Amino acid sequence: MTRHLWIDASAGVAGDMLLGALIDAGAALPAVQAAVDAVVSDSVRLEVDGVQRAGLRATKADVIMTVDDPPHRTWSTIRTMITDAGLEPPVRDHALATFAALAEAEGRVHGIPADSVHFHEVGALDSIADVVGVCAALHDLGVESVSAGPVALGSGRTRAAHGSIPVPVPAVTELSTGWRVTAGGEGELTTPTGMALVVTLAERSEDLPGLVVERAGAGAGTKDFPGRANVTRVIIGERQAPAAAxxxxxxxxxxxxxxxxxxxxxxxxxxxxxxxxxxxxxxxxxxxxxxxxxxxxxxxxxxxxxxxxxxxxxxxxxxxxxxxxxFPATRAWHTVTVTGGEVRIKIAHADGVITRATPEFDDVAALAVDRPVLDVLTEANAAAVAAGLVPGRPLPAS
Known part of the structure; x- marks a missing residue:
């Protein structure tokens, strides 16, 4: 079983809406704020509040600027900021992949290299807070896999820096390749940041899969449309990990x-x-x-x-x-304690029985500061054996 998150974007999705839904589902705001601060220290403050959208309760996440004149930033600059922030590896890697997809789409739209794409002023801080915040929230919730239903993109026209443009906006259209989408209503229902998060984090587009539901959350958009709840929902539950191709x-x-x-x-x-x-x-x-x-x-x-x-x-x-x-093996993680810290053990299993258990080398290398990597690796392997993480033994309860 894996902890799976399904995104309901049938009313659209934006970065702040997905962030609000994850916090509504139980992600700790201090943990999310700490991750954002690691990238843009003292520049933004996250605030959440309960609101209603077309009569439904939801959580509204707002990014409050605490600097007067934020600079323009290119994707290459933001990449360095995220890489150097000391984030947990899953948070860092998901944030980098999301921004890479977003910059690539914007670059194709404007005919420039992705590294030269500018995220202007407040928009840069908004995007960083939304992307890093969502990735940190997923990590805090212990989510292991993600999928999403059809995404409502909207219709009509909207105002942008270069004038009136059609909805879905070009960057969203670029990001939507290969995904099931609908119009869903009038106006811009999905933003480039929201679409980039969906296509990067979600493994596939699918209707709600079979889950043992644990919790759910709803994140509110800014506008309140009569007769149509402007919310992005998430549902989290245990899903049997497939052994399919x-x-x-x-x-x-x-x-x-x-x-x-x-x-x-x-x-x-x-x-x-x-x-x-x-x-x-x-x-x-x-x-x-x-x-x-x-x-x-x-x-x-x-x-x-x-x-x-x-x-x-x-x-x-x-x-x-x-x-x-x-044909990926079904995987799970277990943490063991060694001198100086903890090491994650990556476990392959079938029918509840361990088939392979290997220390995560990045964790081993990070602890090998004053002693050889081989010594830390040997200790981690011994700790895994002591914890019963050996082939043929039952998979431990998570």
Whole structure:
């Protein structure tokens, strides 16, 4: 069983609406504020209040600016801010992937590189607070997987910095590729930030899956439409982890003219942008040239953003992409205590029985400050055995 969150965006979704829904469902506001402060210290304050939308109770989350003249920020600047903020790895990685998708969409709309996309003034702080806040709230709630129903985008026209534009706005249209959408009503019902969060965090678009429901939450939009509740809802519950096959793509490029010292950065950026895995294979190309084949495994809906990362970070003149089928093992996590801190143990299991248990290496490396990594790894493995996390033993209760 995994803790699953389903997003009901049938009335639309914005970053603050999804944040309000998660806080309404039990995410701790202090934990969310702390994550936002780590990225934009003393710049914004999150406030929540109970409101009604078309007669339904919901939580309204507001981002209050505490600076008078916030600067414009590019995606490359925001990426550095999030990377250097010391966030929990899941919060950091989800926030980076969401902003990468948002910047890529805005870049295609305006015909500029994603790294050059500007998030203007207050909008930059709003987006950072919404994206980081949502990712921190998911982490605080212990959510392990996410899916979403059809998204209502709206209709008509709206005002933007460059004048009147059609709804859905171009960035939302770009982000919606491959997702089930509806008009849902008049006006702009879904914002680019809201859509970027949905397509990045949700594994698939689906109707409400089978769950043992634990809790639910509703986040309010700013406007109160008569006869139509302007809310984004979330439902959280236990879901049986499927052992079914999953669609995937592999994107590849042969590169023979990149300084090998750059490869670790390329792979890190791909993983931050949502790749499931990325690796290099030494090859010999034409004219006997030594080279590397870069391979990236990902969900199909993340392929476009990952292709952009590859073309931006390597000198390749072309890419190839093929469809694959994944059969991922059912996974769970358990934490053990070692000298100096804690290490997460990644567990593969089937029918309630452990098939493999491995210490999370990033946790091991972070604790190996004054002693060898091997010593910490050995201690973590011993702690896992002492906790009964060995193949053939029952999966411990979460």
């Amino acid at each position: 999953e669609d995937a793509v592999v994107i590849e490029a042969n590169v023979d003219d990149l300084d090998p010292r750059v490869w670790p950065d390329v792979i890190s950026r791909l993983l931050a942008a949502g790749a499931d895995d990325a690796w290099l294979t030494p090859v010999i190309m034409k004219k006997g040239r030594p080279a590397h084949t870069l391979s990236v495994l990902a969900r199909p809906d993340r392929a476009a953003a990952l292709r952009s990362v590859i073309t931006a970070t390597t000198p390749t003149f072309g890419l190839r992409q093929s469809g694959w089928t994944k």
